Amino acid sequence: MIPSIIWNCRGIGNLETQFYIASLIRQYRLGIVGLIEPMISSDRIQPLLRRLGMDHFHSNPTNHIWIFWTRPYSMELLVEGPQHITMTARDLTQEFTFSVIYASHRSEERETLWTDLVQYVRDYPTLVESPWYLAGDFNCVRNTSERQGGRIPRARNMEMFNDCIFRLALIEPPTSGEAWTWSNNRGDALIYERIDRCFINSIAMMRHPILLIFTFHVGISLALISSRPSRKSFVVKSLHEVGRPPSLHLYQR
16 A cells, blocks of 8 residues: 555644644655645645645545645545545555545434445445555444543444444454544543544455554554565554654554
């Protein structure tokens, strides 16, 4: 897979944030950058493209998800909606499908996303015939252990999310490090949740070595598989080093 980063940046207008992302792009030679919640108009994209050293850009209809990429990689829009962008990515040696997800905080709208993703598998055979990577903010936990504090998660929300994952035949790589990817930061009324995650299909697991930089709300995670394609699983390692570019590590099982 093309080295990539996905980050719920919660605003890209700040120069410090822009320079930080640019430093990651240079350090890891990233070919694809996905940003969630940029919070600025796409009219300001050209100066940002130059600052990041990227060549191309696409925004979803709600302007909540941006994807940048650089030569020699090419990306072609497959399908998009208010809560995702799904593109076909290529270079000289590989082709795969890449989805950036930003699911709604409203359960009814999330269910629409789950339904749409299942329908896309029927409408777009490439989703099951080639490696497929989905990552981002799913705004839903899979079980009650992924939430601490506040109300117990609604059973229906978890059931619908897990049913979507099952019907898409997706795999969630095992993780190490912190269990939580989001907090409301409300003192004595703290709530922690795991809502940012990455899924892949079985073809992606078997066929491609992967270097994926996946960012949570509160930190940065690196994942990579061995330098040669293999059947080994890989671990997403939470580094929680927002203040500086993280060091690169290999975690292999």
